[in-house]
Amino acid sequence: MSSYPVPGVGTMASTGLTQQQVSIIWQNIVLRCLGITPSGPTDSTAYSQVRIDWPTPGAPAWAITDDVVFIRATETPDRYNTAHEVQPVDSAGTTFIETTIYTRIWELSFIFYGPNAFDRARQVKACLYQDFVHDALQASNLYLDTVIGTPRRNPELFQNQWWERTDFSARMNEQVTDTLTKQTMQSVEVTLETEHGIISDVVVQL
Amino acid sequence: MPTISLTRVANSPAFAQAYTVNRSTGSFQQGGYVSTTTAIPFWGIVQPATEEDLQQVPEGDRSTGMMGFISEQPMYKTRAAGSASGLGDTILWNSQEYRVVVVIPWRDFGFSKAIAARLSGE
Numbered sequence: 001m002s003s004y005p006v007p008g009v010g011t012m013a014s015t016g017l018t019q020q021q022v023s024i025i026w027q028n029i030v031l032r033c034l035g036i037t038p039s040g041p042t043d044s045t046a047y048s049q050v051r052i053d054w055p056t057p058g059a060p061a062w063a064i065t066d067d068v069v070f071i072r073a074t075e076t077p078d079r080y081n082t083a084h085e086v087q088p089v090d091s092a093g094t095t096f097i098e099t100t101i102y103t104r105i106w107e108l109s110f111i112f113y114g115p116n117a118f119d120r121a122r123q124v125k126a127c128l129y130q131d132f133v134h135d136a137l138q139a140s141n142l143y144l145d146t147v148i149g150t151p152r153r154n155p156e157l158f159q160n161q162w163w164e165r166t167d168f169s170a171r172m173n174e175q176v177t178d179t180l181t182k183q184t185m186q187s188v189e190v191t192l193e194t195e196h197g198i199i200s201d202v203v204v205q206l
Numbered sequence: 207m208p209t210i211s212l213t214r215v216a217n218s219p220a221f222a223q224a225y226t227v228n229r230s231t232g233s234f235q236q237g238g239y240v241s242t243t244t245a246i247p248f249w250g251i252v253q254p255a256t257e258e259d260l261q262q263v264p265e266g267d268r269s270t271g272m273m274g275f276i277s278e279q280p281m282y283k284t285r286a287a288g289s290a291s292g293l294g295d296t297i298l299w300n301s302q303e304y305r306v307v308v309v310i311p312w313r314d315f316g317f318s319k320a321i322a323a324r325l326s327g328e
Contacts, residue, residue, distance in 0.1 A: 024237050042240075044233035052238050057293055059239035060286035 010095075010181040015141060017174060022073045022106060022142075023052040029136055030069055030110070033127035034120060053111075064163055067114030069124070076107040080173070094186065097179050104174040106142075112151075112166045121151035121166040128170065137172065145171040211316035213278050221251045225299040227281060231292040241293055250277030252299055255321045271324045273297075273304055280313070281306050281320035297322050 003013040017025075030050045031038060038046035051059070053072035062068045084102040091097075112121045125148055127133065137144055151168040185206060192200040216222065227248045232241025251274075258271035275281065275297055283306055284294040294306045297320075304322030312319055 020237060027236065038236070041236035042233070044235060047236055048234035051234060055238050057241075058284055059234070059293070060284050060291050062286065 006180065010183070012178060012180045014176060014178045016104065016176040016178070017140060017142075019073055020052075021140070022174075023071055025136065025140055025142070026071045026073065026108065027052060029128075029133055030071065030124055032132065033124045033130075034069070053109075062113065064161055065115060067112070067116050067120060069120065070109075070111040070113075072109040072111065074107050074109075076105050076171070078105040081105050091184065094184055095181055096184055097181050100178045100180070102176055102178075104176055106172050106174060108170045108172065110168055110170070113163060115164055117164040117166040118151065118153050121168055125151060125168055141175040143173045143175070145173065147171075208314050212312075213316035216250055216276050216278050216317040222249050223252060224249055225252060225275065225297055227279075228296045228298065228303075229282070229292065230295075231290070233291060239293075243296075245298075246279075248275075248277050248279060248297075250275060250279075250317075252276075258324075268327050269324065270327070272307070272321050273299065273324070274319060274321050275299075275304075275306075276317055276319045278317055280318045281309060283307065283309050295320070295322075296325065302326065 001013055001015055002018070003011055006012050027047070027050050031046060034049070036046050036049060041047075048062075049067065050069045050071065053070050081103050084100050087099040087101065089096045089098060110121065110124060112118070112124075114120070128144060128148060129146070133144065148170045149168040151166050153164075153166045155162045156165050157163075187206060188204045190200070190202045190204060191198060225248050227246045228243045229246055230241040230243045232239055234240075253274045253276070255272040255274040258269060261268040261270060281295050281297075282292070285292060297304045297306065303325045305325050306320045306322045308321035310319040310321070
């Protein structure tokens, strides 16, 4: 849950996940799909096999003999995420909470390198239909689109060697709930004005 | 092996000056690569490797440029080897930070040379 001020209005709180949070969720799912169990969050042997794309300062590379997966999570436009449901408010206090619910669409790219890239891509794709994946995603308001891309073998030429590479992509929906605390109307000012100017100015307290 | 060593030239006060090398070591963890950095005082020759360019892009002006650093001590690019794994050295010189992108292996002649890219972009 993140929150930030909206000047002149109030404070917005959102369940929307950060890109890093989404990447970590998928890092753990892919590790499990590959049968790798990290001993803890700092297990470099495990986590070096499933990496997250675009590290800000860079990161060490891998060898042609290493099997490594990269996860790239980006939000993507879709007709489905244009609909926002603003829930009706019934409050008699001085403030009220305006709740807006909508769906974000995430595009996930799984990029496999290494001698077993093609087989590991098939292994992970097949695993995505398992219950534990659904449960892990649902816990964070994420729901996988079951139309998942086909793994495509696409070796890369680097330093005079062909590096095995296989990619596939998937999409998922994220249900986001934004809550904005606003002030209710406290008073109404009624002004009567003729061609001679203001003849009455009354403030009605509610 | 060469019989001449240029270490004395690299350390000569007539050419050399102080700068700081920030050396990182790290590992892959949940969420990405995590590294820690240690500042190491260096002494050596600093020279321009490229001109400082100004790139004018719609979002603003970007300054780029590279400097060459020569020292008796080695400097490193990003390396993956096990416990020695780490990101490339960054070098602090004249209040600007540079990242090592080229290492020229002159070790047999008693010195190391690195070319580093300006990081800030400002």
